[in-house]
Structure formats: structure tokens, C-alpha cells
Amino acid sequence: MARRSGYWIGFFLVLGALGAAPLVLPEFWRRFVTEILIWGLLAMSSDILIGYTGVVSFGHSAFFGLGMYGAAFGLLRFRPNLWLALAFGLLAAATVAAFVAYFSTRLRDIYFSICTLVFSQIFYVIIFTWTEVTGGENGLVFRQPPLSVPGWQRAFTPATLHWFVLSIVTLTYLALRQVTRSPFGMVLQAIRENESRTMAIGYDVKRYKIVAVMLSGLCAGLAGILYAVQNRFVAPNFVFFDVSGEVVIFNVLGGMGTLVGPVLGAAVFFLLREGLSRYFTEYYLIPVGMIFMLTVIFLPQGLLGFLRRQLNQ
């Protein structure tokens, strides 16, 4: 009981700090925190696969990117409405996720990773070359939709945008937390521990994995929509492999299988990038890659797992 109340105290403390962030932080860091939240959501979505189902997706950029492009499509071709963008983005991400899930879940281990990677690159090439719809290499630029509920409408300020992102990320987090604790989530963890045995018990492993990939893709799409709304543009770079790679880095740095860990990982990664690019300019990935390898070797549970173990001792 004490543990659970401790969890909620921690939860509300962090939520409060993040909620207060736009009021106290200067402009640059405010934007920085919003961005971390969005990338954190993407990392969290990938954690369902890496941390809970035990398969590494190297293709999350596809879901993220399709969410972005879906939102942009809705905003440009129809009305500049936030909820319409959300609906279009989620629809696009879900379609792609269903497609990828159907094929990739036939495979295991590294073959799954490579399959997702290949699919994400296929979508990258499609987006890169289909200039009439996607704007090709230049991407698409659009106006930010206003924050609207029926009967009330107001343009986003940096603070309201931050709160909007924060509330969506928090809601998704709570939903995913519930999912991972549900019987469904338990089966996913059983697949991670021993796929053959789970199959032998009588679970339709493939169907569970398909749902896991789709759920993960949907959340990644959500992150893409938020990113598109925040930055008012979409570009094919976000569908490229680099993004998928970064998502895996967030997970490993922060701690797989914790949902919060990847968000922490994203925060650490971006702080490292800010800090290190002063000294290493665009080669900051050299030290980051080294830190990443050290984490893999010495902190297999990631930062969060490490902190947890220290606290428990």
C-alpha cells in the first residue's frame, strides 16, 4: 500500500513540475520540454514492443511519420481543425501499423526488427518520391490549427500547447499503464519471457503480437501528430531510419519495460545532445553512441532500473 501511494505521489509531483514548466522556464527550455514530451510519447509507444513483448521495432519512424503526414493531409486538404488532424493522423498510422503488423509478426527476434526496418524505409521512399501528395523532399508546411472545443476556439500559445501535449501524453501513459497490467499485457510479457511456452499454453501469440504492434503504432502516430502540430511542418526526414534508431536509444537509456523510462531516456538524450553539441558540434553522436554502449553493457536495466535498484537498497 505504501508503495502504491508512493507511486502516485511521485506521479503527481512530476506531473505538477511538468505542468508548471511553461510558467517558469524561458522560451527555449519551454519548447525543449514540450519536445521531450512528444519524443517521450514516441519512445513509450515503442516500449510496448521492446520492453513488454520483447521484440525490437526498428521501424517506428514509419508510424510516427504517417501520423505526421496524415495530420498534415487533413489540415491542408480539409479544414484546419485540430481534431480532424488527430483523426486523419491516427487513421494513417493505424493503417500502416495494421499492414506492418500483419507481415512482421510472422517473424521473430532479429527478423522482426529487420522486417520493420525494411517497411519503414519503404514508406520513406514512397513519401520521398510521391511529390504531389507529400511534397517530396521539401515536406509540407501548414498553419497551426487552433485549440478548439465545440463552441470555443483559441489559437495555441506556447503554454497551452505545452499543456495540451502534456495532457495527451499523460492520458496515453495512464491508458498504456492500464493495458500493460491487464490480462492482455500479461500475455505480452509471457511472450517476452518465453514465446514457445506461451503458444503451448494455448494463446494465439501471433494475434497478440499484431494487436501489440498496432497499439504501439497508434501511439507513435499520436506522437507524430503532436509533433506536426507543434512545428507546423512535416518532412520525410522524420520517416527515415535515424528516428527509429533514436527511439531505440531512448528506450535503452531510460530503461525498457517501464513506460516512464523511455521518456526519461528521451530527456537524457536531448540534454546530452544539447550539452555535447557545444563541444562536438554535429559529431555529438560519437559520445552519445559510447554512452549508449556503456549503458547496454553496464546498465542493462537503463537509468530508471538503475535508480530503482539504488533506492531499494
Next chain:
Amino acid sequence: MIQLLNGLVNGMILALVASGLTLIFGIMDVVNFAHGELYMLGAYVGTTVLAAGGSFWLALGVASVTIFCLGAAIQLVTLRPLLGRDPLATILATFGLSLVLQNYALWQYGPVARKIQEPFTGHFRIFQLEYPWYRIIIAVLSAAIMLALWLFLKRATWGIWIRATAQDRTMAAAMGIPVPLVHTAVFSLGGAMAAASGVLYGPLVGVDQTLGPGSWWSGGWATSAARCWRPSSSACSSRSRRSG
């Protein structure tokens, strides 16, 4: 027809890189996401030797030896501590490695592509077209290197040790084979083969740091090539692992 010939030549080069990759995958169960980077660094070492006035063949040799040593160092530092851990850990570690190597190349050699001068510029006529000798030679050379590898695995003591390790790691260790050393050697050997193909292929495509965006090359080849290697060598090992 010229397409067919080109396809054959490119296929030989890819087969050379992929054979290094499968060597590593089949024996160590390590999916080497940094393989493309070793290939690229090999090509860069080649350009450095050429710039210093060395001949093409010297460049080929130096690149292979350098990457062989680099591979040994990498294996000792990053992969050996992960022996016996989840295969996921090695994927992630080599992925981190590929980031480091790729950006190192960018930092050291800059973003401008370099060219390796081909050692033969002769042409011959085929199907009313001029076809460069060099392409034929690299195809033959790749085939020769792979044949040498095959003979090495088949006949040499080390080759037999490698095959034994691939079949059953524990049993091989019990028989007195220095398994950790075999792993290091295999990783270096795979790296050296990647480097050699990097230099060989250098004259046909420019050399820049995106030459081996790790995942790309290694990833694609892993699926296609690994399947060929696995059924023979690791049917036993995977079975023993599952029961263990």
C-alpha cells in the same frame, strides 16, 4: 546483357560482405549492425593509403589488416562482456557502435565523397559494348576470397575450431578450443572481409560516410544471407539453447 554482367559483379561484392556478416552471425549469434561501418572504414583506410602514395593492392592489404585489428579491439571491448546475455543486447551494442563509427568517419574524413582510382583502366569489347576489365577482376577476386574462406573453414585447424564453436559452444569449450579467442578471430575476420570489399568496390561508387548506413546494408543482407548459413551450422546450437 550488360545488366546481367553488372548484376553478377555487384552480386559478388555483396556476397563478399555478406559472407563476413554471416560468419559473425552464424558463429557468434551477433547481428552486427556495425558491419556496414566496418566496410566503409575499410574503404576510407584504402583512400588514405592511396593518398599517401601507396598502390591499390597495398591499400587493399592495409585496409584489411587495419580493420582486422580494429575488429579485434571492438570485439574485446564491446562484445565479449555481452557473451551469454540476451541477443538483444548485442544488437543494441553494435547499433551504438555503428553510430560512433559513422560519425567518426564524418568527423575524420568530412562529408565529401572520395574516389579510389581503379588499378586497371583497360576495357574489352563485349556485345558491341566496352566493358571495363576492373569489374571482371573484382568479381573474380571476390570469388577467390570466398573460396579461400571456404577452404580455411574446411581444412585449417582454426577453421575446424570455428565450425565446432558454431555447432556447440559448450562442447567446443569442453574439448579445449579457446572459444572466446575464436569469437574474437571471427569478428576480426568478418571485419577484414568487409574492409576488403569496401576497397574493391570503392572505384565503382564514391566513398563517403553514408556508404554503410549500418542497418541498411547489414540488415538487408542478414535476412537473405543468414538463412543460407544457419540450417547447416546452427540447427544443433539453437536446439540446445532452447532446451537449456
